[in-house]
Amino acid sequence: MAAGHSVELARWRTMFDQAMAQIAGRFGRVDPWATARAYLLGLLSGAVRKNCWRFAEQAGHARPGPMQRLLRYARWDADAVRDDIRSYVAEHLGTDGRDIS
DSSP states (O other), X not given: OOTTOOOOHHHHHHHHHHHHHHHGGGSSSHHHHHHHHHHHHHHHSOOSSOSHHHHHHHHTOSXXXXXXXXXXXXXXXXXXXXXXXXXXXXXXXXXXXXXXX
């Protein structure tokens, strides 16, 4: 990692939680939102094998069912989630004058 680009873990976790709070309203219930949060943490983890079983284990679930239901049945507006996250990133991390659209 290049010098000056590292992020303190506690600060990263706080910003991740803020970004997840930004999209919470895009999910009809808390369960899919919490599973989406765990799924994203899995994607961002250093795990070599990234699959529902691994993510479920990381989230403390005995089986991958919640992750699989999220991917197969949960409904959310992916474009709206993308826009919410883009807004959060632009506001909190800055864009250095670049267009992020």
